[in-house]
Amino acid sequence: MHPRAAEPAESFGIDGLRSSVLRAWRDSPTRFTEDTNAEHDLRVGGYRDRLLVELAQNAADAAALAGTPGRLRVTLAGRELRVANTGAPLDAAGVAALASLRASAKPEGRTVGRFGVGFAAVLAVCTEPRVVSRDGGVAFSAARTVAATGADGAVPVLRLPWPLPPGEPPPPEGFDTEVRLPLAEGVDTAGLVDRLAAEVPELLLALPWLGAIEVEGKEWRRTDFGAGLLELTGPDGTTLRWLTHAVPGAAARWALPVDEAGVPRPLEADVLHAPTPTDERLSLPARLIATLPIEPSRRRVLPGEAATAVLESAARGYPELVRAVAPEHRLALVPAAGFPLSEVDESVRELVRAALRADPWLPAASGGPDLPGGRARLLEADAPDLVEPLAEVLPGLVAAPLCGHPRARVAARVGATPVGTAELIEAVTGIARPVGWWYRLYGALLAAVDGGRLALDELGALPVPLVDGRTLPGPRGALLADTGTGLPGLLSEVDIVGLRVVHPEAAHPLLERLGARKAGPADLLAAPELREAVERSLADALSGMDTGPLAEVLLRLVSESGPGAAGGLAGLALPGESGWRRAEELVLPGAELLEVLDPEALGPDAPLEVLDAEFAGRWPAEVLAGVGVLDSFTVLTDEEPAGPEHDLPEEADWWDAVAPCRVHAVRDLDLVADDAWPAALRLLAASPDTWRALTEPGGHTGWWIARYALLAGRAPAQWRLPEATALAGLYDPVPDLGVRADLLRAAGVLAELVIADAADAAELLDRLGDPERAVAPGPAARAHAALADAELPLPELDPPERVRTLEGAVADAERAMVLDRPWLAAVLPARRLVAVPGWDRAGRLAELLDLPAASECVAAVPPADGEYVDWAELGAVRLAAELLALELPAGGVVVHDRLTVTVEGQPHEVTWWCAEHPHAEDSSAGLANALAWAADRWPDRHLLAALLDDPTATTLLT
Structure with missing residues (x-):
């Protein structure tokens, strides 16, 4: 038996307490009623379901008084519930508190009560409670109170303390106090034990001085690991971890559920613990355990300054709890949005949010001190890789992985500023950063885009560092140069206005997705900005600027891409022997072209100059030729020419003569030495491009050379090929110049008679x-036929002074006429007649030569005799027509034995004539000529004459 279990009850002053209460009841019967009602209110009100809560709270207070974490054990002895605890034993003050409905033995400064009004919770299950301690004990009894007062009905059980029954056993071994509760009829013992067991974890958390609670052999333990981390272990080995923080100087603690790794498991709904559960619902992620003024019902906080002060203190300590969590999980402790669950919830949430706005708790991306919510910035894009590069340019940026729209919305509740894509772009615009920093930024952005966490079209204004040190606002149109060529390094040394080449170390695939273009050497050569720099280069060089780097870049680009990509760069300034010149005005040293150029075509003030030999030696000839330096003749091409504006010699004359639809011509032909044309022609034939220009139908090159080049002192068009005998007499054969025939023909040496324009016609008329x-x-x-057939503008052609006549001699044009009717040749002298094959050409030739037609000059009178005969009545005529399948003309012919016509008073014997009707002498020749003319079969006149003499098939065929 406990050595002090039999100590007299008077040591606790039980008899005195009981006597004073009974005396008070006798003196004031209403006091008895008040105590009865008060106890009833406590039993059915605030303490109706707080049995274990109140007993555990008393046990915790006892452990605190003893200075050692306590243990609590709940057992059943039959129908008696026994709750034993360790710690300070029951004392006189405790007994007095038990017997008082309005008093408590809590020492000032303690956080829990010690045998106060909360003991009334036992009345929910028992009317005969006993408290047994190692220093004695006390009993309460409804039956004994009825007996003592003679009351009929309900009595206040806890107002009269009684000694323990004789032989009351001491507390169990290892415990200092035990409350023994004989359960009233109707109490479900099993259900009661289960309810008490369910409350154990909450009590171990709320009452830090309790280290273990056992219920019917099942034990729950509390283990403190330090730094506010504790673990609650259940009978089955399951554990619950809580991170707690006691607010310094305040009667408040925060408790946050965490897993084994320390990751928070925020509460979604809870109640205020003061320190045990109340009915004040809270929506905070962590549990608030605070000593607050509570209404007598133990359910609600008693409003007032005292409660406000406690809540404010608790809120000020909340950031410290948050800081105890790993940085990546801290946002989980921001109070949720939405309607508050109670007035206390609304007040605490606002206080906590204010504390999180003002106190540092968010990790800084810069690595510096934590940030208060009110000065923090979170990326709206869920792109943790973006945080590191942006930390340098976004003050107050929160560290990864605290980013993304959901997290930014959470942080915004406590004053943090979300950083959207537009703000991000603005932050990096206009800043100076190493190129590698930009590349990292692009990589993080692209990962966010590919992950669907960032919209690509929002990045259009993203700055891009260029090779020249500038930063471009937006990648669209920028060029991503091939880094393997070394060109970006060269481009960085050249100031090309408007050329936007991305720095090679920043050339990220994201930029191409945003509109930048991959640019090899050929693409760079095609860049308008570079071509504009080329056109300005000569003026820049002459003004004293160093254009050498530009030339180096251009030639390197041509070397990389091939000369075919270098069109349009002929304006590049390059060094000549006496100064800077356009590339197209320079000739390669030792070029074959130098052998055919007139010496006066080369020099400082001449159209061309020789490229500086030292410079030429640094580059392959084909590269220099690719930018326009001349190594041979150069071809100029314009597929859609607007007019004669290509600086070709006599281009306007050619344009008027030909009206070309394109220009594909050799330039600088007028710079060839007069005696060098055979070699120049061979040089033109050596290149496919110049050969095509020379032989292009209607092209300027062939046109100009034929007229202005010199072969043996004459233009090519003034010579004929030796084999062109049809032009004998008109043109002399070209001498042997060592030039092949097809090249001579291409140069304009005549193989046949060609009249292209009025100049050609005038040349031919002069020769005739x-x-x-x-x-x-x-x-x-x-020649006359070619002149008549040529469609020449007559106003541009001067009539000749002399003409070639039918007899082959030359006559003055004043005495000549064009034979336009065949019968007139019989009465006019051949020395005055100009003839042309085809009578339909005669009128055109007469107009071209400004000569009269013979029919206009002769007034002939045929004789009146003769016999008119229808063609069909002439048998020989009819037979000949049948053999030739000739349809006889309408009408007939006037037949004469002898035909004489009078011209200017002089008679002329002729074989045939034509006036109103055809006239013919009665001969085969006369009838044949008249019939051929009338039937429009003039070329068949000689065959008709033979058939009229012998109208047989043999004559026709032989």
């Missing part, structure tokens, strides 16, 4: 009228 030339009738007739 040259008395020094012996022109046979055949070439003369063909």
Whole structure:
């Protein structure tokens, strides 16, 4: 037996307490009623379901008084519930508190009560409670109170303390106090034990002085690991971890559920603990355990300054709890939005949010001190990789992984500023950072885009560092140069206005997605900005600027891309022997072109100059030629020319003569030395491009060379090929110049008669009228036919002074006429007649030569005799027509034995004539000519004459 279990009850002053209460009841019967009612209110009100809560709270207070974490044990002895605890034993003050409905034995400064009004909770299950301690004990009894007062009905059980029954056993071994509760009828013992067991974890958390609670052999333990971390272990080995923080100087603690790794498991709904559960619902992620003024019901906080002061103190300590959590989980402790669950919830939430706005708790991306919510900035994009590069340029940026729209919304509740894409772009615009920093930024942005966490079209204004040190506002149109060529390094040394080449160390795939273009050497050569720099380069060089780097870049680009990509760069300034010149005005040292150029074409003030030899030696000839430096003749091409504006010699004359639809011509032809044309022609034939220009139909090159080049002192068009005998007499054969025939023909040496324009016609007329030339009738007739057939503008052609006549001689044009009717040749002298094959050409030739037609000059009168005969009545005519399948003309012919016509009073015997009707002498020749003319079969006149003499098939065929 406990050595002090039998100590007299008077040591606790029980008899005195009981006597004073009974005396008070006798003196004031209403006091008895008041105590009865008060106890009833406590039993059915605030303490109705707080049995274990109140007993555990008393046990915790006892452990605190003893200075050692306590233990609590709940057991059943039959139908008696026994709750034993360790710690300070029951004393006189405790007994007095038990017997008082309005008093408590809590020492000042303690956080829990010690045998106060809360003991009334036992009345919910028992009317005969006993408290047994190692220093004695006390009993309460409804039956004994009835007996003592003679009352009929309800009595206040806890107002009269009684000694323990004789033989009351001491507390169990290892415990200092035990409350023994004989359960009233109707109490479900099993259900009661289960309810008490369910409350154990909450009590171990709320009452830090309790280290273990056992219920019917099942023990829950509390283990403190330090730094506010504790673990509650259940009978089955399951554990619950809590991170707690006692607010310094305040009767308040915060408790946060965490897992084994320390990751918070925020509460979604809870109640205020003061320190045990109340009915004040809270929506905070952590539990608030605070000593607050509570209404007598123990359910609600008693409003007032005292409660406000406690809540304010608790809120000020909340950031410290948050800081105890790993940085990446701290946002989980921001109070949720939405309607508050109670007035206390609304007040505490606002106080906590204010504390989080003002106190540092968010990790800084810069690595510096934590940030208060009110000065923090969170990326709206869920892109943790973005945080590191942006930490340097966004003050107050919160560290990764605290980013993304949901987290930013949470942080905004406590004053943090969300950083959207627009703000991000603005923050990095206009800043100076190493190129590698930009590349890291682009990588993080692209990862966010590919992960669907960032919209690509929001990044259009993203700055891009260029090779020249500038930063471009937006990648669209920028060029991503091939880093393997070394070109970006060269470009960085050249100031090309408007050329936007991304720095090679910043050339990230994101930029291409945003509109930047991959640019190899050929693409860079095509850049308008670079071409503009080329066009300005000569003026820049002459003004004293160093254009050498530009030339180096251009030539390197041409070397990388091939000369075919270098079109349009002929304006590049390069060093000549005496100064800077456009590339197209320079000739390579040792080029074959130098051998055919006129010496006066080269020099400082001449159209061309030789490229500086030292500079030329640094680059392959084909690269220099690619930018326009001349190594041979150069071809100029314009597929849609607007006019004669290509600086070609006599271009306007060619344009008027040909009206070209394109220009594809060799330039600098007028710079060839007069005696070098055979070599120049061979040089033109050596290149496919110049050969095509030379042979292009209607092209300027062939046109100009034929007229202005010199072969043996004459233009090519003034010579004929030796084999072109049809032009004999009109043109002299070209001498042997060592130039092949097809090249001579391409240069304009005649292989046949060609009249392209009025100049050609004038040239031919001069040759026809040259008395020094012996022109046979055949070439003369063909020349007249070519003149008549040419569509020439007559106002541009001067009529000749001399003409070639039918007899082959030259006559003054004043005495000549064009034979336009065949019968007139019989009465006019051949020395005055100009003839042309095809009578339909005669009128055009007469107009071209400004000569009268013979029919306009002769007034002939045929004889009146003769016999008119219808063609069909002439048998020989009819037979000949049948053999030739000739349809006889309408009408007939006037037949004469002898036909004489009078011209200017002089008679002329002729074989045929034509006036109102055809006239013919009665001969085969006369009838054949008349029939051929009338039937429009003039070329068949000689065959008709033969058939009229012998109208047989043999004559026709032989």
